Amino acid sequence: MSEPLSGATRVHFIVGDPIAQVKSPAGVSQAFHDKGHNAYVMPAHVAPAQLAAWLAGVSLAQNVDGVIVTVPHKFACHDLCASTSDRAAFLHIVNTMRRNPDGSWHGDMFDGLGFVSAMQDNGCQPAGKKALLVGAGGAGSAIAHALVVAGVSSLAIHDPDAARRSTLVDRLAGLGKCPVTHGSADPTGFDIVLNASPVGMQASDPIPVDADKLQAAMFVGCVITAPAITPLIAAARAKGCQTMTGAHMFGRVRDLMVDFLLEK
Structure with missing residues (x-):
């Protein structure tokens, strides 16, 4: 320092x-x-x-x-x-x-803004794309909102907590910007597949989506910083997908937080 x-x-x-x-x-x-x-x-x-x-x-x-x-x-x-x-x-x-x-x-x-900026840094422009997001907690809620604001054509949200998922889906759908629906672990038909849940932090965790159904044309991202390459990201890269990691998100979020904290 x-x-x-x-x-x-x-x-x-x-x-x-x-x-x-x-x-x-x-x-x-x-x-x-x-x-x-x-x-x-x-x-x-x-x-x-x-x-x-x-x-x-x-x-x-x-x-x-x-x-x-x-x-x-x-x-x-x-x-x-x-x-x-x-x-x-x-x-x-x-x-x-x-x-x-x-x-x-x-x-x-700033989790949502930072995540979308990191997506763009890694070659994914969300506007006009169909997105699947796993996780409706704090980071997931912010990322979902940022995706809708960035112009995705539709957003499906998957979370095992049905009440939390429904609250977020209803709130975002109320903006009237794009269809927002209840998703599942099946990524079929989506352009963007994102994990905003903690699933993948532990070695024993399952992959949060059905990795066998990932396609090379999909963009896959994850919020987790440790491990640096989660099983989801590893599986997506094996399929030929463009990807972004939690470290990419952290760098963008950090810059936004610092500017905010130093703002007078």
């Missing part, structure tokens, strides 16, 4: 449960330093039941400028913000929070 840790250092947290797996502390700290800002990101392992009390406590420190939010706190932190972007308000989720002038918190959600 180029900036020495000192009493003048500005502090940011990344909060989750668990937290040991996240890569943001080093990556975002380095991005701050690359912009000439003396700030570090510290990991905080906080259980859901203690989240509100933890945030109230760290808010008392006048050198704490921001909070990055990861699983499972993205929905709960939305409710702890005094203000949010329109995007975060629509989704009821945030992944980044910065201080308002009065010391309260302003939240936004």
